[in-house]
Each structure stands twice: as structure tokens, then as C-alpha cells.
Amino acid sequence: MPEKADQVFxxxxxxxxxxxxxxxRSAAGVVLGVIGIIAVFPGLFAITTVLERKGLGRMQNRxxxxxxxxxxxxxxxxxxxxxxxxEDIVPLNADAVxxxxxxxxxxxxxxxxxxxxxxxxxxxxxNMDSGLLxxxxxxxxxxxxxxxxxWSSRNKYSLLGAxxxxxxxxxxxxxxxxxxxxxxxxxxSLSLVKIVEAQxxxxxxxxxxxxxxPWGCAAFVMYxxxxxxxxxRSPFDLPEGESELVAGYxxxxxxFKFALFFLGEYLAMLSISGxxxxxxxxxxxxxxxxxNWVPSWIWFFSKVMLSICVLIWVRGTLPRLRQDQLxxxxxxxxxxxxxxxxMVAALWRFMGDGWARWVACxxxxxxxxxxxxxxxxxxxHFGPRTYRYAE
Amino acid sequence: xxxxxxxxxxxxxxGGLAAVLLKNLVHCALALTVVFTGLAFLFLQxxxxxAxxxxxxxxxxxxxxxxxFAILLTRSxxxxxxxxxxxxxxGVGLVIAAAVFAVLGWAVLQSETGLPHETAVxxxxxQLIGNALMGRYVLPLEIVALLLTAAMIGAVIVAMxxxxxxx
Numbered sequence: 011m012p013e014k015a016d017q018v019f020x021x022x023x024x025x026x027x028x029x030x031x032x033x034x035r036s037a038a039g040v041v042l043g044v045i046g047i048i049a050v051f052p053g054l055f056a057i058t059t060v061l062e063r064k065g066l067g068r069m070q071n072r073x074x075x076x077x078x079x080x081x082x083x084x085x086x087x088x089x090x091x092x093x094x095x096x097e098d099i100v101p102l103n104a105d106a107v108x109x110x111x112x113x114x115x116x117x118x119x120x121x122x123x124x125x126x127x128x129x130x131x132x133x134x135x136x137n138m139d140s141g142l143l144x145x146x147x148x149x150x151x152x153x154x155x156x157x158x159x160x161w162s163s164r165n166k167y168s169l170l171g172a173x174x175x176x177x178x179x180x181x182x183x184x185x186x187x188x189x190x191x192x193x194x195x196x197x198x199s200l201s202l203v204k205i206v207e208a209q210x211x212x213x214x215x216x217x218x219x220x221x222x223x224p225w226g227c228a229a230f231v232m233y234x235x236x237x238x239x240x241x242x243r244s245p246f247d248l249p250e251g252e253s254e255l256v257a258g259y260x261x262x263x264x265x266f267k268f269a270l271f272f273l274g275e276y277l278a279m280l281s282i283s284g285x286x287x288x289x290x291x292x293x294x295x296x297x298x299x300x301x302n303w304v305p306s307w308i309w310f311f312s313k314v315m316l317s318i319c320v321l322i323w324v325r326g327t328l329p330r331l332r333q334d335q336l337x338x339x340x341x342x343x344x345x346x347x348x349x350x351x352x353m354v355a356a357l358w359r360f361m362g363d364g365w366a367r368w369v370a371c372x373x374x375x376x377x378x379x380x381x382x383x384x385x386x387x388x389x390x391h392f393g394p395r396t397y398r399y400a401e
Numbered sequence: 402x403x404x405x406x407x408x409x410x411x412x413x414x415x416g417g418l419a420a421v422l423l424k425n426l427v428h429c430a431l432a433l434t435v436v437f438t439g440l441a442f443l444f445l446q447x448x449x450x451x452a453x454x455x456x457x458x459x460x461x462x463x464x465x466x467x468x469x470f471a472i473l474l475t476r477s478x479x480x481x482x483x484x485x486x487x488x489x490x491x492g493v494g495l496v497i498a499a500a501v502f503a504v505l506g507w508a509v510l511q512s513e514t515g516l517p518h519e520t521a522v523x524x525x526x527x528q529l530i531g532n533a534l535m536g537r538y539v540l541p542l543e544i545v546a547l548l549l550t551a552a553m554i555g556a557v558i559v560a561m562x563x564x565x566x567x568x
Contacts, residue, residue: 108431140527143454150462154434157469161427173473176466183462200527 012303016131019046019307043135047124054315055276056086062322069326093269101163101262108162113263113270116155120277123148127284128203130294130307141202142194145285146187149240152278153179159271160259171258174333175249179240181340186236188348189229192355193220193289202285206293217299219292224371225355228379230290232348237282239336241275244325248333283317284310334395343386350378405446413439422486426472434465451527 014021023042027035060075060083067074075082100109126141128134138144153176160172194200197208211218220226239246250258260271287293291313294306331339354371361367416435423429437460444453488494534542 105425108428138450140450140454143451143458143527147454147457147462150458153466154431154461157466158431161469161473169473173470176470180463180466 012305016305016307018305019130020132040135047121047135051121051124051277051280052273054280054311055273057315058276058280058318059089060085061319062325065319065322066326069323090269093266096265098265098267099262101165103164104262105162105164108158109262110267112155112159112162113267113274115158116152116274117270117277119148119151119155120274120281123278123281124284126202127281127288128206128293129284129310130305133294133307134203137203138201140200142190142200142205142289145202146183146190149186149278149282150183152274155274156259159263163259163262165262168259168261171249171261175242175259178242178246178249178333178336178340181337182236182239182246182344185232185340185344185348186240188345188352189233189236190285190289192225192229192348192351195352195355196220196225196359202288202293206288206295209292210295212299217292217295217297219290219295221290223358224368224375225351225358226290228347228351228354228375230286232344232351233286233290235344236340237286238321238324239340241279241282243279243321245328245331246336247325248330248336279318279321280314283314283321286317287313343382346382347379351375406443409439409442409446413443424486427469430465430469430472433468434461437461437465449525451525451530 023039023046026042027038030038063085064074064082075085078084078088100106123145125135126138126145134141156175156179157172160168160170160175163169193205197205199205209217209219216222221230238244242249250260260268263271287310294310296302296304296306296309354374357374358367358371361370413436416432416439419432420429420436423432438457441453441456441460444456
């Protein structure tokens, strides 16, 4: 019975596909998988928007939306109706073709990223051998769409916002990839399905998730920072900061195109949380060996929603970073830490089993983190800011 | 040669033609991005997964952005040239392009007869590529890394102000 609950979506798909002649079955199976993804993740997007507005509201000592349904739950429906019926304004000087294609390209690329995430046992749309590489390739393509949006609006604020966003995304792409490379190194495969299966083992009832190892925990923290910056979320949301740049690269978008950008950004957030869950938090595996009867997809979505709640919490709590502060942070602190983490993971592997490697690896990482932090904070000279390399 | 190959080849060639024939320079850069994705799909069609995804990650994700930033920061992309997109010395350009194509074609066709006839497509996994890079090709890998570091340092030095210059 727990196996049936676990595989219920696959059984449903097989039953539906059984009505068709044999030649069409595999293609129809893939189409049903795609329909599943298109139904589930925008549904989670709707829940995330309510959660965010209510959560931020309570953190700022006010109620969030509370008119539309009980506690404002039906707010996304109201938002959808509004964005569909709003007038679509395209500025006269704007480059119409590129202006139209930018949100389309963003949403297409973000949806492609969902194809390789294993949402449950045996439940992945495409089981690729280099799934992680595919995911990062799709993530890198979102920068092109942001640039297209900012440039085609022919507006100084949009262009400035787009250039800042692209610079930020490129800077944090490197720590994002390097912190995932540690996981690939320790698993020995780029396939996300194999990474989850390697974490699905239990010792004394506790799981082998990579976050519970010193190098995994450090990599998770760096991944979380880089993921927050990649999706332009606070505290890294200078490109779209409301008080800084009107609305950054979405200034000239209204109505449905703005809704598509919003959808693309939140889906990117869900997607990158999904990847973080797969790489570090064990994907669909349950936290304790005796909770294995709960279906695997429930664990996956719970972990993703937990990550989303943490992202919303961070948004409501921390102040925004300035552009040069966030670039400094990426290149001068996070990147060297990821390289050190790679070496510490190699040390872990070669020290063999036992308690000594835990102590050694944790000590190295903590000492360097504290030391580099103190040194970095020491060199603060106050006065007019000059940039030697970027005039 | 399957239908998918012809479709991808048509998209790539159309993107390439658009990249040289369009008036607006940023449109040309975006057409070049289409060419890069077309090439990546051609790699994927040949079962070279790593090459295809690395092409998207590096070319579309970084090189296309670099090209666009270079256009934006150096020249005005608003006004197209008055003489259209063709230069006055197009004959010489055509001859040189034909000569380069002939050399490349000769090199490719000559190398094909050197390979033994294989009936099965070799399954190149990422592990094989990694082993080759760290084993047989480690010296070229390190030399390329040095070259990239030198290029980056050179770019920073060219762009920065000297200490004594007036700003």
C-alpha cells in the first residue's frame, strides 16, 4: 500500500496511456508528464505568492492580503484576472519583437529546467546522464532574456537594471556551479537521479544527506547564497529594487507580460530550491528510516516549500546589498571558499572512514571562514570611494 | 540525414545569415545566440551530451552576454551605417571566405578516410572526457588555463587607470 501511494502518479499515467495504441504510448507518457509539470509548479507559484505576501506582511507588523478569500487565500486568482485584463502597453520607441520575446524566452527556459528534477522515486521527466549540466545550461540562458527585456525597453532605468542583473547573475553563477561540483565529485555522477539515490541510505536511522557532512554543509550555505543572488531575491535584489530603479528591467512591461516575468522569476526560485533539495537535502528521501511509508513526492515538495519559506523569511529580514558590495562578496569571499571546499572534500575522501576526518574538515572550514571574515572586515577605510580597476 | 538534422541546419544557417544581414547590431548579436543554440542542438543530435550542454552553458550563457555588453559599452547601436550592411570590398571578402572554406573542407574530408570504419557509435560519457582531460590531455588543459588567466589579467591592466594619470 505505501508503494502504491508512492507511485500513484506513475500508475495513473500508465492507466491513461493504456487507452492508446502501442505506437503512441511513450510519446503520450511524456506529454502527460509535461502536463503534470505545467499543472503542479504554477500551482505552487500561486501558493508561494500568497505565502510571501502574508509572510512579509506579518514580519512587517501588518496583515497581508485578507479580502479575497479566508485569510486571503484566493488572492492569486484575483491577481490572475487583473493581469489578464490589464491593457498591454508597449512604448512607441521600444523594439517590439525583442520586447515581446523576452518574457516568452524566460518562461520557456525556466520550464525546461524542471525536466531533470527527480520529484519522487522513479518520477523524473527525462533521466539524463548529465542532468545537472543541462540544468545549469538552462539557468545560464535566463540571463539573455533579462538582457533582452532591459535593452528593448529603450529606457535608461531598464538598461541599468538589466546590466546590473546580468553582472550579478554572471558573478554568482561561478560559486553556484563550484558548490555543486563538490557534490558531483563525491557522488561520481552528473545524473540527478543517481545523486538522490546515493543519499537515500541510512546509518543508525539517520540519512546520508550531503548537508550533514562538513563540506556538504559549507557547500549548502554557499549554494543558498548564490541561489538567492541568481534569482535576484533580497538581499540581492538591487536590479529590481522598488526604491532604487522604479522596477528595473521590468519597468516597461504591463499586464500579462509582467505576469509572465513574475511567473518566470518565482518558478526560477522554485526550480533552484528543487535543485538544492536534490543536491543537498536528499531529494525525495525521507529524514528517518522509519518514515519511509510516507510517499516520496510529499517529502520532495515539503522540502522545496521549506526552502521557499526560508527565502521569504530572509527577504523580510535582511537589508539590501549595494551592487559593489555584492560583487565584492562574490568574487573575493564566496569563490575562494568554494575552491577551498573542493579541496576539503578531497581531503575527506582520502582520509578514510572515522571520526578524525569530521574534526579535520570542520576545523579547516570554520577557521578559514572566521579568519577570512575578520581580515575582510579589517580593511575598511572610510572616505570617498575610488575604484582602481573599474573607472 | 534525418528531418531533425535539416530543420536544425536550416535554423542555424538562417541565424547566421540574420547575424550578418540585419541592420541593428544588437539584433545581430541575438541572431548569433540562435546560431549557438542551433549548434548545441546539432551536438545533441549526434549524442554528444556534454558538448551540447557545455555549448549552451558557455556560449549562450556567457559569450553571447559578453558580445552584447561589448556592443553596448563601445559603440552606439542606434544608428545603422549609411551604406547598408555590405562593405565596398565585398569581392575580396568573398574570395578569402571561399579559400578558408576550401582548406577546412579539404582537412575534414581527408581526415575521414583515416579513421577505421566503425559500425557502432562510440558512447562518449562524461567520465571518459574527464579521464582524457586529466590523463592524456592534461598539458593542453593547463596551458589553456594559463592563457585564459593571462588574458583576464591583460584585460584588467588595459582597462585600469595608471596611478599618476589625471582621472
